[in-house]
Amino acid sequence: MLVIIFICGLMIGSFLNVVIYRLPKEESIIFSRSYCTSCQTELGVVDLIPVISFLFARGKCRYCGGKISYQYPLVELLTGILFLILFQQYHFSIEFGVYAFLSLLLIVSSFIDFKHQIIPNRITYFGFISGIILSLLFNHITIISALLGAVIPAGFLFLISVITKGGLGMGDVKFVAMVGSYLGAGYTLIGIFIGSIVGSVIGLLLIISGIKSRKSRIPFGPLLALGNLLMLLKGAAIIDFYFKLWN
């Protein structure tokens, strides 16, 4: 069973790569065949097997020899592994479906933000509305918690954005509203906090090592996604650990 779940994750990850590539370009996601981004050759089934095609072709296009980004196998593996962890935690349940869907939203917005420094409204609006609808359909979260989860953390980031005069983008604010409609206000706020700490550490390391200057911007979306993903997977354990630190 675990193998099937993992393979499903890999295949969905492969679809996410298409979304990550095409969404910022406003290209149709579903109604066109996959093609090489260097030579535009339409790809066959053999070229589209997750991870394996990449390994066999040694990261190059079979037709033109153009380099294929490591993003492709990375997104596929990441999705597969997340599906495995979620399945071990929730088995076949509403929670598994809902949280697997949220992790897809997190992966897509992180990689787009990392590449283009933008989180498209099409993802955040769609994610927020789907979160609210799912809260009405299922009982992983109440509709009140979903709405508060969307408003409180987003309001908090909006305030920071006003205070820092645009140090934070509106994309980040909408992203947090989306996550909050799935996880609720408490978890999302802690997720933001974890993401900020990780971001500060990475930022410091990059400045010390001279890779980035003090002024360069680290995309906040992937950090927010990481923090909230940790809360999604290990929220109860993280809160427990925090209280033990103080006792």
Ligand SMILES: [Zn+2]
């Ligand atoms: Zn090619």
